[in-house]
Amino acid sequence: MFSAEFMRNALLAGTFIALACGVSGWFVVLRGQVFAGDALSHVAFPGALAAAAAGIDQRIGLFAATIAAGAAIGALGRGALAGRDGRSASASAAEDTAIGTVFTVILGLGVFFLTLLSTSSAGGAGIQGARTLFGSVFGLGAGEARLAAGVAIAALLLTAAIARPLLFASVFPDVAAARGVRTRLLSIAFAALLGVVAAEATQAVGALLLLGLLAAPAAAAHRVTAAPLAGLALAGALALGAMWGGLTLAYALPWLPPSTAVVLIAVSLYYAALGWR
């Protein structure tokens, strides 16, 4: 299995993407922002299509779109809550509708760029769309894989850097704000970071399946333990397990797409954790 170069590339990129997804996903679940993560994963689609329509590298469009949308969700969601009570549960609930409407326009833009692309260049639009929606981890070149791994490591380091204040602000937003933690800035920073992770993971599992890697391992970890360090480690480990298991399974079974295998394992882990406790 390791003799094939595409497999080594996939494992290299997949390993760090899974770790970044698991760790940042733990915060996503803690903050009740799974829907926001879902929205970000869908931004990837028009982002990549816009880049393709403009004729530039699709990764530029991907990262630009997800980071901008992440920052916008962070700013808009919290900003809308200034007058409400600061409990994180109701905060997330109010975000719900805002994200839902942003969503529709995002998908609408996706259609727009798809039309633009299919009218400007003959063909290629469907393949581009399929790559973005479902990812193609086995199609990564050596350079692409190294770049993806590097960006994922940077995202992990950034998460580690803001982990302590972010944890504080997520669990006790009021107390954290009173203690001088800049909660608003933190939530925007985290959402932008989430945008980076979403763009990363889109390359591996695709925009539509990204949620499986982001939410399922982290939700499983939250079911098993409430301790932050153990939970973060477990979320990372479960995401990694899903990635390695999925890649191996997809290598062994040619009819099984790798992104499906990864997500199926991640979701099974979540349901196993539900049954376990």
Next chain:
Amino acid sequence: MRTEPTGPTIGWDVVRDVSQVLEYHFMVNALLAGGVVAVMAGLVGWMMVLRRETFAGHTLAMMAFPGASGAALLGVPAAWGYFAFCGAGALAIGRFAGAERRSWSERSANTGAVQALALAMGFLFVSLYGGVLGDLESVLFGNLLGVSDTQLLGLTGVAAAAVVALAALARPLLFASVDSDAAAARGLPVQALSISFLALLGLAVAATSQITGVMLVFALLVAPAASAQALTARPLPSLGITVALGLLVVWLGLGISYYSVYPAGFFITVISFAVYLLARLFAMALARRSRERAPAASRPGPRRGVIS
């Protein structure tokens, strides 16, 4: 979309423009189908937005993808796949809703896992079927301009059934949505209500998205209802505003797309988003005015959060 190479031209004569649009049977059908979906999605979506179940609604709408691809793989009518997956999805999400009180983050994580599972299965079905992704676009974005008379009739029937079912559930559901603790204490089956609403939402989405596309249904579920609820908290006027905004958005979007090369779905989603933004701005302006009138002492300031 354009029927002749030169294309219809839009002028300042509104009557001429509208009659030009109505000249074609497919446009009349598109306007009628869009109107039916707007009314049904507006009413069901109003309850969905009130219950903060937008994520669940989105997930159920996504069920169309594994539904359609699974049905294609098995060679059964697509409708079976839609209904099977939407029903199963509603049950899987509803397991965590209602009486057994779960935290918000846990419920949304569960919804996310359900969606990931459904999409992964959908992708598996597509690749087993032979990887025809041309269908995906029509599943997501639909083809409102190709609605036949029979489809229109079926759509109207489903929408009417959904609205009647919602009306039957409306009063207890409203009570349970606004104050689930009090409703449970009064003996209402909160969890059963919650699952039946999700099932209704799923079936309504499944039935309509076959014709108009998932995205359009979802846009019409969320945006008009969210705008209306930002404007007023009273149920009946807000329901009325929802339906009116939905109709406006659909018909305006279809009308503009008739005179342009871009698809109707794009205009409908962009207009609904603009409507939502305007409603939010209007509500903010209203709130600011009433705050300025109120005595300064009662104004809630930042960082004055008293432990409750």
